[in-house]
Amino acid sequence: MRQNIKKVHKHYFFMKRGQVSIDLLITLIIVVMVIGAFTILLSSFKSGQEEFFLRTQLRENSSTLASFITSTNAISDTNFTTKLMIHNINYKNISKQPLVSINQNYIKLAFETENGLIEEEAFFSNPKDSKVTTNGRLLVVSNE
Amino acid sequence: MNKGQIFSLDFIIAMILMVFFLGLLLSLGELQGYERKEKRILYELESKTEAALISLVNSPQFSCKLDTNSFLAYSFDIKKIDLITNEDLKNSIGLLDYNLSLFLDGTQVTGHEDIHSGKNIYAIDVNILYCNGEVSFTELNNCMSGSCGDTINKQTLKLKVSK
Numbered sequence: 001m002r003q004n005i006k007k008v009h010k011h012y013f014f015m016k017r018g019q020v021s022i023d024l025l026i027t028l029i030i031v032v033m034v035i036g037a038f039t040i041l042l043s044s045f046k047s048g049q050e051e052f053f054l055r056t057q058l059r060e061n062s063s064t065l066a067s068f069i070t071s072t073n074a075i076s077d078t079n080f081t082t083k084l085m086i087h088n089i090n091y092k093n094i095s096k097q098p099l100v101s102i103n104q105n106y107i108k109l110a111f112e113t114e115n116g117l118i119e120e121e122a123f124f125s126n127p128k129d130s131k132v133t134t135n136g137r138l139l140v141v142s143n144e
Numbered sequence: 145m146n147k148g149q150i151f152s153l154d155f156i157i158a159m160i161l162m163v164f165f166l167g168l169l170l171s172l173g174e175l176q177g178y179e180r181k182e183k184r185i186l187y188e189l190e191s192k193t194e195a196a197l198i199s200l201v202n203s204p205q206f207s208c209k210l211d212t213n214s215f216l217a218y219s220f221d222i223k224k225i226d227l228i229t230n231e232d233l234k235n236s237i238g239l240l241d242y243n244l245s246l247f248l249d250g251t252q253v254t255g256h257e258d259i260h261s262g263k264n265i266y267a268i269d270v271n272i273l274y275c276n277g278e279v280s281f282t283e284l285n286n287c288m289s290g291s292c293g294d295t296i297n298k299q300t301l302k303l304k305v306s307k
Contacts, residue, residue, distance in 0.1 A: 045173060056184050063188045067195035070238035074202030077215055098194060125238040
């Protein structure tokens with residue numbers, strides 16, 4: 001018992017008062033590394049989620065617009081002009097109108113991000129002799 | 145702690161628990177993402193099918209024509225449908241890349257019978273006026289008062305769409 005007490009005293013005998021032990025230093029370095037790794041992991045997860053959310057919005061909006069255009073087939077035996085508002089896209093606390101392009105039977109919505117342009121498209125079928133255009137925030141389908 | 149020992153058992157246990165809970169958190173996030181993806185697919189399928197149905201039963205391309213040169217809303221001309229392939233029909237009603245089957249009163253419409261197994265399916269039933277070619281106004285009137293003939297009849301159209 002007395003010998004053990006002596007040993008303990010001997011171990012701390014070499015450390016000066018206020019000195020930081022190598023054990024503590026290594027632990028701190030490991031903790032900082034682990035926190036750093038978790039932060040990188042979480043931020044990449046968050047950024048992945050943000051892009052997924054953006055793609056979902058673009059896809060849903062393009063699908064809604066395509067369904068709207070397809071539905072105009074029902075009134076194609078009359079002279080018509082129909083309009084639908086293009087909704088804004090929310091991305092990282094920014095709410096902005098997407099870029100809209102119409103190519104034959106596809107409507108494409110695009111949104112500019114720091115990683116480049118994110119695009120989603122949807123197929124539609126519009127009546128013969130009708131035109132699909134955009135006018136500001138409005139999507140216009142007309143055969144007049 | 146022994147001399148030269150780097151990690152204490154407490155620290156190792158704390159790290160294991162931390163990694164375990166982080167993994168749990170990430171897998172929960174993945175699960176939520178998967179659920180959202182499923183919802184999005186279903187929403188897309190629903191809206192596409194509804195738009196296709198409106199086009200199919202109201203568009204002059206497929207609906208019944210009266211001898212007065214007008215088209216009947218919520219009608220379905222089997223003669224027009226027989227003349228068109230399933231691919232062309234899907235193109236016309238905005239269902240490209242989807243599978244489509246049509247049923248009239250539970251009986252499959254020949255030529256419009258895609259396979260849906262192993263896919264997300266959405267189906268809508270709608271009451272329509274079925275006709276076989278052009279219909280006269282008198283025939284329509286008779287059908288509305290209860291005596292429908294072979295050329296015009298009340299039926300249920302089922303639109304089955306999958307992707």
